[in-house]
Amino acid sequence: MAKNARIYFTKAVATSTGDAFLAGHVQDQGQDPTFTRFVKAGDAGWVHLGDLGAVAYGAIAVPVPQSPRPWIAVLGRDGPLRLYKPGQQPADIDIPRKDKSAVFEGLCAASDGLYVCGGQREVLRFADDQWQSVDQGLFEKFDGSNDCSLFSVAELAPGRLLVVGGKGFMACRVNGGAWKTLDSGTNLDLHCALAAGDGSAWVSGDGGTLLKIAADLASVQDCSAPELSKRSFDCLALYQGALYVTAFNELLVWAPGQAPDKVKAPFKAGSEFHSVNAAGDYLWVTGDEHAYRLGPKGWQYFQCPDNV
Known part of the structure; x- marks a missing residue:
């Protein structure tokens, strides 16, 4: 990261219009930021959307039927859940916590509401303006030594949920039934679960786990490519049939019928990649002061005016 960069980005949410919602932090706050800054980036330039007095750990698009403009949902580490709806002021919604020592980690939009997950394997659903705990059999109250977390939640098909977390933990839930633990085959932390669109899922984690x-x-199935990278795979996105994977200072791609490879693009020297997201004809990736978009015109670089 450049020393003169004022803001660095940790989350990218792509939209089908080509714009992206980026969440980041001001660099002069150091390693322990106290708020998150939100901007919209795209062909029309940059728009400052305001700040959240919390550190955002999740940001997603929430599809709206018959509309090209989704809601944007943001998850604070300690709450709240912030909703950006087109034409409205952002709304902050408090999130109940069973264990005050735990933090919220993952967020997903599902067919029956929004799901959040986090410390001590807590899972909650938000629908009809109400929260419901849905972690029976998963949640473990912290006793001073049983630290455990869920880092990501995804809906693979209507009514079919998958959660992944620390030490290779993975569990599924079908149609509101009991959670079932799955054998991931690893004891490394799993950071991201992504629905593949056909009922299956991609899961990534530490040590180049895929x-x-x-x-x-x-x-x-273990699809890791240790000869390519053993970095932590923080984030995944599907774009035009290929799987894109962030690997710190590399963006990797698993394309059908081809060997996994590093993405060759005009990235700035030293760029970091921690968040990748796709919608329609566009894919966005970021992880520091740089933001890049892949679309019909190829790769494009977007520089935040705060960093000029």
């Missing part, structure tokens, strides 16, 4: 979970949840 797994493919079958649609019937009965098998796990």
Whole structure:
């Protein structure tokens, strides 16, 4: 990261219009920021959307039927859940916590509401302006030594949820039934779960871990490529049939019928990649002061005016 950069980005949310919602922090706050800054980037330039007095750990697009403009949902580490709805002021919603020592980590939009997950394997659903705890059999109250977390939650198909977390933990829930623990085959932390669109899922984590979970949840295929990277794979996105993977200072791609490879693009020297997201014809990736978009015109670089 450049020393003269004022803001660095940790989350990117792509939209089908080509714009992106970026969440980041002001560099002069050092390693322990106290708020998150939000901007919209795209062909029309940069728009400052305001700040959240919390550190955002999750940001997603929430599809709106018959509309090209989604809601944007943001998850604070200690709450709140912030909703950006087109044409409205952002709304902050408090999140109940069973264990005050835990933090919220993951967020996803599902067919029956929004789901959040986090410390001590807590999972909650937000629908009809109400929160519901849905972690029966998962949640463990902290006793001073049983630290455990869920880092990501995804809906693989309507009614079918997958959560992943620390030490290779993985569990699924079908149609509101009991959670079932799955054998991931690793004890490394798993950071991201991504629905593949056909009922299966991609899961990534520490040490260059990349797994493919079958649609019937009965098998796990190890798709890691240790010869390519053993970095932590923080974030995943599917774009035009290929899987894009962030690997710190590399963006990797798993394309059908091809060997996994490093993405060759006009990235600035020293760029870091921690968040990648795709919608429609566009893919956005960021992780520091740099933001890049892949679309019909190829790769494009977007520089935040705060960093000029």
